[in-house]
Amino acid sequence: MSAQSITHNCVSHLAEPAIRKNININVRVPESFHIEADERLITKALVNLISNAVKFSPDNESIEISANIYNDEFIEYVVSDNGVGISEANIEKIFNLGKIFSTEGTKGEKGSGLGLMLAKQIIEKHGGQIWFFSKEEKGSEFHFTIPAAESTLLLVLEDKTKLNDIEKNINKVFPTLSVLKSENAYEALETISAKLPSLIIFEHNLPLMDGLKFVNTLRENNKFTQIPLIAFVYSDEELILNSYQAARINTLKQEPLFTEQLKEKIDSLLYN
Secondary structure (H helix, E strand, C coil), X not given: CEHHHHHHHXXXXXXXXXXXXXXXXXXXXXXXXXXXXXXXXXXXXXXXXXXHHHHCCCCCXXXXXXXXXXXXXXXXXXXXXXXXXXXXXXXXXXXXXXXXXXXXXCCCCEECCHHHXXXXXXXXHCCCCEEEEEECCCEEEEEEEEEECCCEEEEECCCHHHHHXXXXXXXXXXXXXXXXXXXXXXXXXXXXXXXXXCEEEEEXXXXXXXXXXXXXXXXXXXXXXXXXXXXXXXXXXXXXXXXXXXXXXXXXXXXXXXXXXXXXXXXXXXXX
């Protein structure tokens, strides 16, 4: 499942308390990150962490939620705030069921500490870890890891030889990346309906349905609007290039070949 979508859903759950305190929640989770988790449980864990950040932040502050690759097999989430922080006396009590303590938020919100315990149990149940850094009156930073889902790339090219050649080079340069292949847009849409890829690379001059029509069909279902796309556009027609730019699609003005430029785009979209 999409790490970014899960995060935005969690933030939407907390829109009301954040608005009341004029707190801005910034999300920096790449579109390409996918996680292996129970959606209901991981949503509960993340909501609890963000809720605490809102609760213990003063008015007009910001909260940052970010994610990065951790040891190749995990995604590391970070929820940080500039709130009241945790006192030295209470730091050792965090995640300790026998030392649960009650605290009030900056607007008198109730806090029992049970939300953090539940988050810890959920994260550890998924094989992840949770830890934090905090300083009184300076804020807190909670980190946790969750297993990353296998990154999958879908290649959509008419020429089977070029299709196989690009796949071979991708496997060599990105050995952890699983590659799916389609020779036309209709076949690609069937593949996507069965397995949601992390990235789609296609050529504009596809048979039966060109690249722009393929993208429009794909995006008719909002579920697919966040998938990053790279299009091979080996044409100087400004109308075509402008159409891809307007649709916020990465383009490569070249024949469908594995080049250093393609390598850099894959790397930037999936791993940075």
